[in-house]
Amino acid sequence: MNIKQYMQEMGQKARLASRAIAKADTGLKNKALLATADALDAARPILAAENEKDLANGRNNGLDSALLDRLALTPKVIDTMIEGLRQVAALPDPIGEITDMNFRPSGIQLGKMRVPLGVIGIIYESRPNVTVEAASLCLKSGNAVILRGGSEAIHSNQAIARCIAQGLAAADLPAATVQVVETTDRAAVGELITMPEFVDVIVPRGGKGLIERVSKDASVPVIKHLDGICHVYIDDQADLDKAVKIAVNAKTHRYGTCNTMETLLVAESVAAKVLPLLAEEYTAKGVELRGCEKTRAILADAIPATEEDWSTEYLAPILAIKVVSSADEAIDHINDFGSHHTDAIVTENYTLARRFLAEVDSSSVMINASTRFADGFEYGLGAEIGISTDKIHARGPVGLEGLTSRKYVVFGDGHIRD
Amino acid sequence: MNIKQYMQEMGQKARLASRAIAKADTGLKNKALLATADALDAARPILAAENEKDLANGRNNGLDSALLDRLALTPKVIDTMIEGLRQVAALPDPIGEITDMNFRPSGIQLGKMRVPLGVIGIIYESRPNVTVEAASLCLKSGNAVILRGGSEAIHSNQAIARCIAQGLAAADLPAATVQVVETTDRAAVGELITMPEFVDVIVPRGGKGLIERVSKDASVPVIKHLDGICHVYIDDQADLDKAVKIAVNAKTHRYGTCNTMETLLVAESVAAKVLPLLAEEYTAKGVELRGCEKTRAILADAIPATEEDWSTEYLAPILAIKVVSSADEAIDHINDFGSHHTDAIVTENYTLARRFLAEVDSSSVMINASTRFADGFEYGLGAEIGISTDKIHARGPVGLEGLTSRKYVVFGDGHIRD
Numbered sequence: 048m049n050i051k052q053y054m055q056e057m058g059q060k061a062r063l064a065s066r067a068i069a070k071a072d073t074g075l076k077n078k079a080l081l082a083t084a085d086a087l088d089a090a091r092p093i094l095a096a097e098n099e100k101d102l103a104n105g106r107n108n109g110l111d112s113a114l115l116d117r118l119a120l121t122p123k124v125i126d127t128m129i130e131g132l133r134q135v136a137a138l139p140d141p142i143g144e145i146t147d148m149n150f151r152p153s154g155i156q157l158g159k160m161r162v163p164l165g166v167i168g169i170i171y172e173s174r175p176n177v178t179v180e181a182a183s184l185c186l187k188s189g190n191a192v193i194l195r196g197g198s199e200a201i202h203s204n205q206a207i208a209r210c211i212a213q214g215l216a217a218a219d220l221p222a223a224t225v226q227v228v229e230t231t232d233r234a235a236v237g238e239l240i241t242m243p244e245f246v247d248v249i250v251p252r253g254g255k256g257l258i259e260r261v262s263k264d265a266s267v268p269v270i271k272h273l274d275g276i277c278h279v280y281i282d283d284q285a286d287l288d289k290a291v292k293i294a295v296n297a298k299t300h301r302y303g304t305c306n307t308m309e310t311l312l313v314a315e316s317v318a319a320k321v322l323p324l325l326a327e328e329y330t331a332k333g334v335e336l337r338g339c340e341k342t343r344a345i346l347a348d349a350i351p352a353t354e355e356d357w358s359t360e361y362l363a364p365i366l367a368i369k370v371v372s373s374a375d376e377a378i379d380h381i382n383d384f385g386s387h388h389t390d391a392i393v394t395e396n397y398t399l400a401r402r403f404l405a406e407v408d409s410s411s412v413m414i415n416a417s418t419r420f421a422d423g424f425e426y427g428l429g430a431e432i433g434i435s436t437d438k439i440h441a442r443g444p445v446g447l448e449g450l451t452s453r454k455y456v457v458f459g460d461g462h463i464r465d
Numbered sequence: 466m467n468i469k470q471y472m473q474e475m476g477q478k479a480r481l482a483s484r485a486i487a488k489a490d491t492g493l494k495n496k497a498l499l500a501t502a503d504a505l506d507a508a509r510p511i512l513a514a515e516n517e518k519d520l521a522n523g524r525n526n527g528l529d530s531a532l533l534d535r536l537a538l539t540p541k542v543i544d545t546m547i548e549g550l551r552q553v554a555a556l557p558d559p560i561g562e563i564t565d566m567n568f569r570p571s572g573i574q575l576g577k578m579r580v581p582l583g584v585i586g587i588i589y590e591s592r593p594n595v596t597v598e599a600a601s602l603c604l605k606s607g608n609a610v611i612l613r614g615g616s617e618a619i620h621s622n623q624a625i626a627r628c629i630a631q632g633l634a635a636a637d638l639p640a641a642t643v644q645v646v647e648t649t650d651r652a653a654v655g656e657l658i659t660m661p662e663f664v665d666v667i668v669p670r671g672g673k674g675l676i677e678r679v680s681k682d683a684s685v686p687v688i689k690h691l692d693g694i695c696h697v698y699i700d701d702q703a704d705l706d707k708a709v710k711i712a713v714n715a716k717t718h719r720y721g722t723c724n725t726m727e728t729l730l731v732a733e734s735v736a737a738k739v740l741p742l743l744a745e746e747y748t749a750k751g752v753e754l755r756g757c758e759k760t761r762a763i764l765a766d767a768i769p770a771t772e773e774d775w776s777t778e779y780l781a782p783i784l785a786i787k788v789v790s791s792a793d794e795a796i797d798h799i800n801d802f803g804s805h806h807t808d809a810i811v812t813e814n815y816t817l818a819r820r821f822l823a824e825v826d827s828s829s830v831m832i833n834a835s836t837r838f839a840d841g842f843e844y845g846l847g848a849e850i851g852i853s854t855d856k857i858h859a860r861g862p863v864g865l866e867g868l869t870s871r872k873y874v875v876f877g878d879g880h881i882r883d
């Protein structure tokens with residue numbers, strides 16, 4: 048069987064399973080999730096052995112230590128997977144919710160019902176725990192899913208898939224609700240993203256390269272997350288204590304996350320006061336500072352920033368700093384150079400705070416809070432399949448709701464149109 | 466200037482204008498809409514003259530009478546455009562609405578704010594009144610728009626565009642908020658749908674061929690409407706009076722609309738009773754009946770239906786009829802052969818009605834009501850940019866809300882993440 052046939056068959060099975068899982072009740076879905084958690088717990092020795100095969104292959108193929116780390120199914124990673132399944136089971140079921148029920152002048156009663164999308168395709172890279180996270184969110188939201196993990200994690204992913212299959216069987220749900228692609232052939236991805244008859248939406252999780260490739264070639268909608276070039280703007284009416292706390296937290300709480308600040312904007316009239324305070328903290332934490340000319344007039348040690356710095360996601364202890372002459376310049380800079388992910392203002396000015404909220408075109412816009420809060424768990428979504436930088440459908444952190452759609456439902460009593 | 470440069474420049478202007486219109490207050494947007502209505506009213510002689518140029522060209526180029534009809538800006542069509550503008554001005558402004566405001570355990574206050582998408586590209590065919598309809602919805606929802614109408618309506622569209630420009634000027638809004646592509650070169654469409662830096666979403670309005678072409682080649686999201694293969698299922702527990710009323714209305718109220726029934730499904734145990742009643746009404750209205758074998762055993766005059774009939778959108782006085790042995794078969798048939806647009810059941814059975822609502826995967830699912838109700842005006846959206854057969858973002862009739870997005874807003878007081 049060639050790859051095309053293999054993927055088509057998988058797609059057909061997923062489409063069929065999607066109808067069963069769409070109508071499965073909440074209790075059954077939770078039963079499958081909890082039984083998967085138990086199966087993972089029982090399979091620890093097998094998971095370790097299968098993961099060791101991937102790690103050994105990785106070492107032989109010269110994978111770097113960061114990649115090997117992400118590949119490792121340590122006991123702690125397994126604990127987190129189990130805990131995650133239990134948390135998803137505890138979340139409210141989004142499916143079937145009916146809202147906006149109203150009678151129309153014609154006499155029909157109209158509402159909107161939340162329903163699954165159908166079949167989700169997930170494409171991800173080395174971390175095998177994504178297999179469980181993604182499967183659990185798709186299952187709870189009533190979707191079938193086809194998972195295509197990185198080839199370097201193939202043994203781990205298949206071992207996890209067998210645990211999920213046990214969980215589905217325990218709840219009498221179709222095995223094809225969660226399918227893991229078993230070939231490492233790259234052509235499988237090309238097929239998965241071009242089967243609109245079987246797959247309703249694709250969620251790529253991984254580096255920007257993967258996401259751009261998938262978006263370019265997909266013939267179905269893609270929920271994507273590109274860069275996080277996040278800003279904090281310290282206004283001339285900022286409370287400087289808050290400003291320092293927030294700007295330090297947004298940059299240094301974690302360096303590798305997409306909601307980490309990459310560029311700091313500072314109002315000219317407070318720059319001389321606040322930048323030295325900040326520089327002291329950043330320098331103590333080993334953050335490299337790159338500044339515009341006005342910044343360097345205050346912080347002599349800062350490296351000159353180039354135009355490229357304004358549109359770079361460092362994911363590292365590096366910060367670009369720009370002094371701006373007005374809030375307008377700050378807002379324009381964010382809209383021009385940012386990635387529409389998460390941006391914050393620090394100000395005590397009511398009117399400007401309202402303007403910043405309305406005019407900054409990002410998936411999360413914040414007043415007097417650290418950009419690091421832009422996260423599915425912090426937002427109370429319970430879990431997160433990713434953070435969308437798209438504007439349509441899901442925007443910002445995507446939880447169960449982002450894997451659903453709302454259809455219209457009409458209740459009549461023999462009503463016809465005049 | 467070549468087409469690429471021309472479209473890029475238009476895109477740049479639209480992007481800039483989108484920031485101004487995004488923050489324009491409701492009063493200004495309404496002022497522009499009402500001033501456009503007045504400008505159209507004052508321009509009736511000019512509109513007639515420019516439209517006559519298009520009609521003359523159309524006649525010379527041998528356009529058929531249906532196409533010439535759609536092209537004609539009769540006084541009645543102009544009245545409708547003016548009335549439409551006033552209705553859109555009277556609609557509530559969706560922009561800025563904040564919902565779901567809650568405090569999170571971290572202390573931040575989280576909400577979701579409705580905001581414009583940014584720049585919308587609309588591609589449509591012969592009807593020049595779409596220029597006003599689409600522009601008014603985009604403007605009210607705070608978006609800039611680039612309109613690309615059919616080349617056969619170019620003079621009419623430009624005359625309408627000048628009225629819109631007057632309306633925008635009266636409210637001091639940027640002229641580039643609404644731009645009409647002035648070249649009839651087809652390459653302009655190719656450019657418009659591949660400028661993600663300037664255009665956020667494309668809405669094609671027209672025949673299936675246009676929509677498929679645009680969807681295939683676009684590099685930005687497309688809100689699309691493909692076929693409407695709608696069903697009515699008459700259950701064995703249907704009230705047959707309601708069934709006849711609904712099945713007649715769904716087919717014969719209008720033949721050319723996407724929410725018209727194309728296939729009728731009838732439960733076997735009531736077929737012998739209800740089909741002759743229906744056939745009498747359909748025959749009186751000149752509807753051609755095509756039936757499965759069981760249908761033809763009851764209605765001897767029906768033409769044999771082929772497999773192709775189940776997936777054909779006739780848009781004509783033709784109806785396919787299938788007798789089914791169970792509600793399951795009806796639901797499966799709808800999900801397999803329908804276009805996920807609008808489907809209705811006629812039944813008095815509570816349990817089955819609930820099942821049909823949950824299991825039929827269509828943008829509108831109805832109980833005891835005619836499919837003809839699936840319409841933006843009937844649903845109270847006030848206006849409609851189209852009916853989406855997509856599952857993500859907007860599904861079903863798309864009004865102002867479908868042209869917006871929701872971003873997260875976070876209110877803090879110096880909050881940082883631990």
